[in-house]
Structure formats: structure tokens, C-alpha cells
Amino acid sequence: MVRLRLENVVKDYGNGMGVEGVSLEIEDGEFFVILGPSGSGKTTTLRMIAGLETVDSGRIFVDNTEITDFPPNWKNMAMVFQNYALYPFLSVRQNLEFPLKKRKVKKEEIDIKIEKISKTLGITEILDSKPGQISGGQRQRVALGRALIREPLLFLMDEPLSNLDAKLRTSMRAELKRLQKEFAITTVYVTHDQIEAMTLADRVAVMNKGRIVQLGKPDDIYNNPNSYFVATFVGDPQMNILKGRLEKQGKKFSLTFSGCSISIDSSDIQADSNSLDVRVGFRPEAITRVDSNGISARISVIQDLGNRRLEHYSVSEDGSEVIRYTADDNTSSIGAPVQIFPGEGYIYLFREDSDKLIGRIDGRSLRDFRS
Amino acid sequence: MEKYQLDSKSGSNLTVLESTFKNSYFRRIRLLKRLLSHIFLILVSVFAVFPVYYIVITSLSPIPALIDVSAKSILPAISTLTLANYRQIIYDYPFGTWLKNTLFLTGTSTVLGVMLALTSGIAMSRMLIPGKKALLYMMLIISTFPFVIMVIPFYFMFSSLHLVNSYVGLIIAYSAGAVIFSSWLIKNYADSIPRDYEEAAQLDGYSRTGALFRVLLPIAKPVIIFALIISFIGPYTDYALVSVLIDKPHLYTLTIGMYSVVDGTLGMNYGTFSAFALLMGLPIFIIFFVFQRYLSSGFSLSMYK
Numbered sequence: 033m034v035r036l037r038l039e040n041v042v043k044d045y046g047n048g049m050g051v052e053g054v055s056l057e058i059e060d061g062e063f064f065v066i067l068g069p070s071g072s073g074k075t076t077t078l079r080m081i082a083g084l085e086t087v088d089s090g091r092i093f094v095d096n097t098e099i100t101d102f103p104p105n106w107k108n109m110a111m112v113f114q115n116y117a118l119y120p121f122l123s124v125r126q127n128l129e130f131p132l133k134k135r136k137v138k139k140e141e142i143d144i145k146i147e148k149i150s151k152t153l154g155i156t157e158i159l160d161s162k163p164g165q166i167s168g169g170q171r172q173r174v175a176l177g178r179a180l181i182r183e184p185l186l187f188l189m190d191e192p193l194s195n196l197d198a199k200l201r202t203s204m205r206a207e208l209k210r211l212q213k214e215f216a217i218t219t220v221y222v223t224h225d226q227i228e229a230m231t232l233a234d235r236v237a238v239m240n241k242g243r244i245v246q247l248g249k250p251d252d253i254y255n256n257p258n259s260y261f262v263a264t265f266v267g268d269p270q271m272n273i274l275k276g277r278l279e280k281q282g283k284k285f286s287l288t289f290s291g292c293s294i295s296i297d298s299s300d301i302q303a304d305s306n307s308l309d310v311r312v313g314f315r316p317e318a319i320t321r322v323d324s325n326g327i328s329a330r331i332s333v334i335q336d337l338g339n340r341r342l343e344h345y346s347v348s349e350d351g352s353e354v355i356r357y358t359a360d361d362n363t364s365s366i367g368a369p370v371q372i373f374p375g376e377g378y379i380y381l382f383r384e385d386s387d388k389l390i391g392r393i394d395g396r397s398l399r400d401f402r403s
Numbered sequence: 404m405e406k407y408q409l410d411s412k413s414g415s416n417l418t419v420l421e422s423t424f425k426n427s428y429f430r431r432i433r434l435l436k437r438l439l440s441h442i443f444l445i446l447v448s449v450f451a452v453f454p455v456y457y458i459v460i461t462s463l464s465p466i467p468a469l470i471d472v473s474a475k476s477i478l479p480a481i482s483t484l485t486l487a488n489y490r491q492i493i494y495d496y497p498f499g500t501w502l503k504n505t506l507f508l509t510g511t512s513t514v515l516g517v518m519l520a521l522t523s524g525i526a527m528s529r530m531l532i533p534g535k536k537a538l539l540y541m542m543l544i545i546s547t548f549p550f551v552i553m554v555i556p557f558y559f560m561f562s563s564l565h566l567v568n569s570y571v572g573l574i575i576a577y578s579a580g581a582v583i584f585s586s587w588l589i590k591n592y593a594d595s596i597p598r599d600y601e602e603a604a605q606l607d608g609y610s611r612t613g614a615l616f617r618v619l620l621p622i623a624k625p626v627i628i629f630a631l632i633i634s635f636i637g638p639y640t641d642y643a644l645v646s647v648l649i650d651k652p653h654l655y656t657l658t659i660g661m662y663s664v665v666d667g668t669l670g671m672n673y674g675t676f677s678a679f680a681l682l683m684g685l686p687i688f689i690i691f692f693v694f695q696r697y698l699s700s701g702f703s704l705s706m707y708k
Contacts, residue, residue, distance in 0.1 A: 084602050104605040105613075111606045117599035121621040131607035178607070188606075 033060050034094060034185050034218045036081065041090035043076050051076050052242035053090065061216045063209070067229040068239035069265065074222045075190055077239070081220060082188050083107050094185060110179035111188040114195060116171045118163035124174050125159040131182045149177045152211075169200045176208075180215060187212070187219040193228060205231055226266045230254065238262050258389055260382040263313050269342065271313045271380070272354045274327075278381070280306035287312070287381070290327040291349045292373065294398055301381065301391040309384035316342070316357035318377025318395055326371035329354060331364055345372060462488055462677035488678035492664065498682070500653065501660035506686070508656060509638040512574045516581025517630050521623075523582065524589030525615060529598070539587070546583045554643045561648060568651050576644060581634035588633075592626040593619065628697040632690060639687065657683050 036058040043050040051073040058064045068074040079085040081092060083104035092100045099107060110131075118127050125146060132142050150156045153173040158166050163174065172192065179187060193201045193208075209232055212219050223229055229236050230250045237247045238261075246253055246262045257263035263271050276289030278301070285296045285303070289312045329345035332353070341363075343356040348369070356372065364370060374395045381391040460477070463484040492498050527535055557576055558567075566572030600622060604614035620627070642658040649659065661683065665676040691698065 082602075082606060084605065103610070104602070105608045105610055107606075109606060111603065113599045113603060115597060115599055117597070117603035119600060119603075119618055119621075121624075130604075134608035178603075182607075 035060055036186060036218060036220070037093040038077075038081070039091045039093070041077065041080055041092060042088045043073070043080060043085060044088050048241075049073070049076075050088075050242055051080070054239075054242075054244055055090075056237060056244070056247075058218060058220065061218055063212050063219045063221065063232055063234045065221045065223060065229040065233035065236045066239055067223060067226060067236050067266070069224055072239040073242040074224075074239045078111075078188055078190055078220060078222045081186075082109055082111055107186075108182075108184050109186040109188055110182065110184035111190065112175050112179050112192040114191045116163075116175040116192075116195075118171055118174055118178070120163055123160050123162055124155065124166070127163065127174060128159075128178055128181055131178060135182065145181055149181045152180075153177050168196055169204065172196060172200075172204060176211065180211070180217075183215075184217065187217045189219065189221045191223050191225075192221075194223075194225070208232065226268060229266075238265065240265075255378065256392070257380065259387040260311065260313075260389070261387055263380055263382070263389070267315060269316050269355045269357065271315050272319075272374075274312045274347065274352060274354070275350070275384075276310045276312040276381075278303060278308050278310050290329075290347045290352075292325065292327045294393075296391070296393055300393055303390055310390070311382040311384055313380040313382065314374035314395065315377050316355045318374040318379075319354070319356040319358070319372050320375045321360075321362055322371045322373045322375065324371060326373035327354070328369065329372055330369050331366050334363075334366065345370070458677045458680060461673055462681050464674055488674045489682070491675060492679055492682060496660065496664055497652075497655075498660070501655050501657050504654060505639060505656040505658075508570050508573055509577070509635055511570075512577035512638050513581055513631055513634045515574065516578035516634050517585050517627065519578065519582045520585030520589055520630060521620075521627065524586040525593050525619065527586065527590045528593035529601075529615075539590070542583050542587060546587070550580060550637070550641070551643045554647055557644060558647050567648055568654060569648075570654070572648055573638075573645060577638040577641070580637060581630075585630035585634055588630050589623065589626055592623055596622055625697045628694055632694060632698065635690070636687065 036056070038054055038056040040053045040055050041051060042053055049071055054073070054077055056064075066074040066077060076085060080087050083099075083102055083106075087100050090100070091098055094107075118124075119130065122130065128146050128149065129142055132145065137145075146159070147156075150159060153176060155170060155173050155177060158170055158174075163171055166174070172195075175192070193204055196204060205228060212232075221228075221232060230253075233250050235248065236250050236253050237244045238253060239245065240261050246258050248256070253262065253266055257266065264273065274289045276287055279286050279288070280298070280303075281295070283298055285298060285301050287294050287296055287310070328348040330348065331343055332346045333344040335342040335344075340357065340359045343358065345354045345356065346352075347354055354372065375398065377395055379393045379395050379398075380389060381393070382389055457477070460479060463486070464476075464479060465483070465485050465487060526532065527539065532538070553576075557572070561567055561572035561576075564572070566575075596619065600618045601611070601614040604618040605611060609617055640658065641656075642662070645656050646659050646662070649655065652663075655663070657679075661676070661679045664679060665672050
């Protein structure tokens with residue numbers, strides 16, 4: 033059982049780039065991803081867990097043992113670095129031995145472990161090469177091997193896939209997930225890549241400006257973002273955002289955006305005034321073509337992805353851009369006027385003046401209500 | 404139509420289709436450029452190698468041959484060459500003692516200086532030190548002063564500390580010189596090594612100091628060797644300070660030894676002088692030859708891969 037608990041952990045660099053009170057509880061065997069843009073404090077949080085960075089205030093526990101001020105060599109945590117940090121003057125085999133030698137593991141035992149781990153990772157043939165002589169993908173495997181070989185309490189990863197090319201990244205992602213489940217080691221994984229977060233994580237914490245802004249299962253983060261930041265940060269292509277206005281009309285609200293008007297139950301909206309400016313968000317895959325009463329737009333660019341298409345629309349009313357992600361056969365030529373509507377997913381409403389989500393409406397239920 | 408032709412005539416030749424030159428013209432230009440640069444390079448190498456050649460010839464010539472300065476002295480007949488000058492230096496003078504003294508003095512101060520430079524260089528690269536920038540700039544400014552101007556202050560300092568005719572004073576002075584230069588070198592090199600290596604070693608179970616020694620030192624090996632060699636040459640060839648502080652013949656180093664050998668009563672003995680210079684240069688030549696791999700990577704300050 034290895035549960036990691038952070039209680040209000042703070043790192044103050046004095047330049048607003050630190051960590052401002054992070055509390056987390058990571059379960060045994062969980063693959064936990066910290067997702068955030070650069071400068072959000074995600075790497076600092078990981079380094080504080082590892083002991084590479086001192087904790088200014090707050091406490092860190094493994095199970096019920098406090099480890100806040102333990103130096104890194106006392107923590108028995110393994111870390112995979114972005115540039116792998118394989119010792120360049122040692123061969124792959126010596127790199128794998130390095131953590132074991134310090135622990136005074138017997139020679140025969142080391143050999144057995146190296147054989148086992150190099151088979152699992154498919155690096156048997158490069159054991160006698162130097163890190164400079166092997167490919168990026170192989171270095172990645174050796175780095176993983178060096179972390180796995182000593183069976184650490186906790187596995188820490190700092191953007192381990194970001195130096196790989198796109199194709200290798202996809203296969204390493206799958207392999208990483210398989211290995212993590214096989215070894216069942218509690219893992220904290222830091223990334224700015226939301227696809228990695230979505231595919232790998234059991235749970236995701238989205239960080240921004242030194243704070244955790246949302247924590248949950250990947251599909252929860254995707255479908256139920258609690259703020260404008262999370263909604264626009266998670267998702268590729270990014271969520272479409274249009275300007276809109278919300279007016280109270282009797283027991284209902286009427287939402288107007290880009291020449292399109294819908295009415296919404298008051299119970300779906302948390303608004304403190306009768307009329308306010310909002311930002312209307314909807315995902316690219318939520319958009320469908322409609323015959324009437326939608327958003328009037330023209331197609332400006334089509335990106336054909338083979339089995340799918342990204343269609344860029346220019347909204348007629350204010351020229352803002354909307355992207356649709358689709359697999360349908362309904363192709364139109366560039367410049368053709370069409371009507372679109374987010375009828376296949378959720379419509380998110382955010383206040384114009386703050387990050388806050390004030391309502392989420394299922395576009396599928398609105399098809400018949402459009403007026 | 405008329406206008407178009409005018410334009411194309413007065414225009415530049417920079418378009419392929421309107422060029423008045425044939426392809427072979429550019430090929431000849433390229434060959435000519437290569438030829439000229441080779442001639443220039445050959446001249447420069449003759450200029451660089453000739454003094455070495457001349458000193459070798461001089462060292463092998465008997466004294467009378469030196470009086471004759473003509474084209475013949477540049478290309479002497481092999482039968483006239485002799486090893487007498489070398490024999491004289493090695494058998495008539497305590498050359499071995501001087502060499503031993505020099506290597507001891509130089510080796511001790513180099514190793515001491517670079518060891519200190521290693522700790523200060525790594526500290527300045529890795530740790531937060533108040534006033535670090537000021538310290539670094541101060542060291543840079545100090546290192547631009549020639550060593551010679553410090554000879555007289557050093558003499559006063561060491562004579563009041565009773566360090567005249569003792570190697571202790573010289574070792575202190577030489578290693579201080581090595582520290583200044585090598586600290587900068589090692590600091591810059593360490594800056595180029597990502598901290599991830601030490602951090603990985605820390606997570607692999609080593610203390611911070613352990614990580615520095617087990618991981619940073621092997622990676623920094625080229626620059627350490629480079630610093631050792633560069634620091635070695637200064638004290639090895641120093642004449643100014645050692646001539647002021649040492650006057651007992653059994654403590655002589657090669658530089659003062661050389662001066663005492665060639666400073667004859669009737670004038671300079673250039674044959675002996677040349678032979679001594681070559682013998683003295685031999686260790687440095689061997690060192691450069693053995694460590695040339697590290698020298699080139701040290702000069703470029705590129706990280707070891």
C-alpha cells in the first residue's frame with residue numbers, strides 16, 4: 033500500500049511561478065496525471081514530492097509517514113526525466129546497475145534483475161551500448177528500466193514522452209500504461225499534453241498558476257470542465273468560444289449568440305442578474321449542420337485527415353472562427369454559406385468577466401426548442 | 404517590346420537564364436579560390452614550423468657551424484650534425500634533478516589548484532552564493548593581469564613569511580593562479596551540464612555530494628583534464644617568480660637551470676640553448692599528444708557525449 037498525500041503544499045519563488053497550496057490524495061496503484069501549461073507549478077509540485085525542491089510550507093505523507101523534508105536519496109522514489117538523464121559515461125547495463133549498486137544488491141541478483149527488466153522492455157541487445165549510441169525511443173526504455181529495476185515506492189515522471197516523435201509517442205504511451213498496470217506502482221505523471229493526460233490517467237489534476245483548478249477522471253474533466261481555463265485548455269482542437277448574451281424572460285433565460293437564439297430553463301443557469309454577457313463554448317465534435325435557425329457561417333478551410341475532417345468556419349455575424357471535427361460525408365465547397373449548431377454535445381456558458389462556468393446545456397435536448 | 408529588351412540588358416546578371424557567363428566560368432573561379440587558399444595556408448605553416456626546424460638544427464650543430472649564417476646553415480649536411488649539446492646537458496649538468504624539481508613543483512601546484520578550482524567552480528555553478536556575480540567578475544579581472552607584475556609583491560610577502568628558497572611559497576602562488584583560471588573554466592562547463600544527471604543520481608540513492616562525485620565528475624572529465632594541462636604549462640615555463648625566490652642550485656627548476664647553462668662568460672651558447680629548450684619541451688609535447696582528444700573538447704567547451 034502506497035498512498036501519497038499532499039497537504040496544502042506551498043513553494044514560493046517570489047515571482048508568481050511557484051505552487052500556492054496544493055492538496056492531493058493519490059491512491060495505491062493509481063496513475064495520477066498533473067496537467068497544466070508551462071509555469072503552472074506542475075513540475076515544481078513533482079520535484080517537491082521527489083525532494084529535489086524544498087517545501088516552503090505544507091506537508092507530504094506516504095501512507096502515514098511524513099516525508100516533507102526527507103532528502104531525495106531517502107525517499108525510494110524513482111523518477112524519469114524529460115531528457116532521460118542517462119549517465120553518458122556508463123553503458124546501458126551500468127546505468128541499470130547504478131541504483132542497485134548503492135543499495136548493495138548482490139551481483140547475481142543484479143544480473144537476474146537486469147535480464148528480466150531488459151526482456152520486458154526489449155533492450156537486451158543494447159545493454160553494452162553507451163546512451164549516446166542508441167535512439168531516443170531506446171533511451172526512453174532504458175530510463176524506464178532504471179526506474180523500474182529497483183521496485184520503488186512511487187514512480188515520478190516529468191514529461192517523459194515529450195522528446196519523442198509523434199508516432200513513437202503513441203506507442204510508448206500504450207506501453208507505459210501497460211507497464212504501470214503490470215508493476216502496479218503508484219505513479220505521478222506531469223505533462224502539458226492533454227492527450228497524454230486523457231489516455232494515461234486514472235485521475236487528472238489540472239493546474240494553473242500554482243493551484244489545482246480541477247481534479248477528476250479524464251472524461252469528467254473533458255465533459256464537465258468547471259472553468260473557462262479547463263474548458264479551453266483540455267481538448268484538441270480547442271473548444272470553440274463565441275460571444276453571447278443571456279436575458280431573463282419570465283421563468284426562462286434566452287441565450288443569443290451569433291444570430292442564433294435558444295431558450296434555457298432557469299434551473300440550468302447560475303446567474304445573479306437578469307441579463308449578462310457570456311462566453312458560449314462548444315466542442316468541435318458537437319457541431320452539426322442544420323437547415324435553419326443555426327449559426328450562419330461560411331467554410332473557410334477544410335483540413336482532410338483521411339478518415340475525418342476539420343472544417344473551419346467563419347461566422348457571418350462577427351467573423352469569429354469555429355472549428356468542426358466530423359466524419360460525415362456532407363462536404364461543401366469553400367465559401368459556401370451554411371448553418372451550423374452544436375447539437376451533438378454540450379453547450380457551456382462562462383461569464384464574460386470571470387473564469388466561472390455558469391451553466392451547461394445538452395445541445396441534443398435543444399434541437400426542438402430552437403426558435 | 405522595345406522597353407522589355409532595354410530592361411533585360413541593363414538588368415543584373417543574377418538570373419540564371421540571362422547570365423553572360425558559362426557554367427565553366429564558375430567552376431574555374433572555385434578552383435582558383437581553392438588554389439589561392441592552399442598557397443596561403445602553406446606559407447603560414449612554413450612560417451609556423453620553420454622556427455621549430457631551425458631550433459632542432461641548431462641543437463644538433465657544433466659550435467663553429469653557428470658562426471656561419473648562410474643558406475647552408477639552414478640545410479646542413481647530415482655528417483656535420485652531432486648530439487654533443489644533448490650529451491653535455493644531460494651529463495655535465497644536474498638536468499635530472501632540475502627536471503624532478505620542476506615536475507614536483509608544477510605537478511603539486513597544478514593538482515592542488517585544479518582540485519580547489521573544482522570545488523569552487525562546481526559551487527559557483529550549482530549553489531546560490533551571495534555576491535556570486537561580483538566574485539566571478541573580480542576573478543575575471545584578476546586573471547587579465549600578467550603574472551609578472553605580481554612577482555615583486557610576492558617576493559616581499561614570501562620573504563617576510565620566510566618562504567624564500569622554499570617550494571611552499573611557489574606552490575601557493577602557482578596554485579592560486581590555477582584556481583582563478585580553472586574555476587571559470589569548470590564553472591562554465593558545469594553550467595552546460597543539465598542538473599538532471601545529479602538529480603537522477605540523488606533519486607537513485609546518492610547524497611548530493613555523492614551525486615556530484617559519482618556523476619558530475621565523470622561527465623566533467625574532459626574539462627578537468629583540460630584545466631590540468633593549461634594550469635601545468637604556466638608554472639612549468641615560469642622564470643620570473645622562480646628566479647626571484649630560488650637561488651640554491653639544488654632547488655633550481657628547468658627554467659633557471661637553462662639560464663645558468665647557456666649564460667656562458669663569452670656569450671650565449673645557442674647550440675646548448677636549443678638542445679635544452681627541446682629537452683624541456685618534450686614533456687609538454689608528450690602531454691599534448693596523449694591528451695589531444697580532451698584538449699579539443701576542452702577548447703570547444705562542448706559537452707561529453
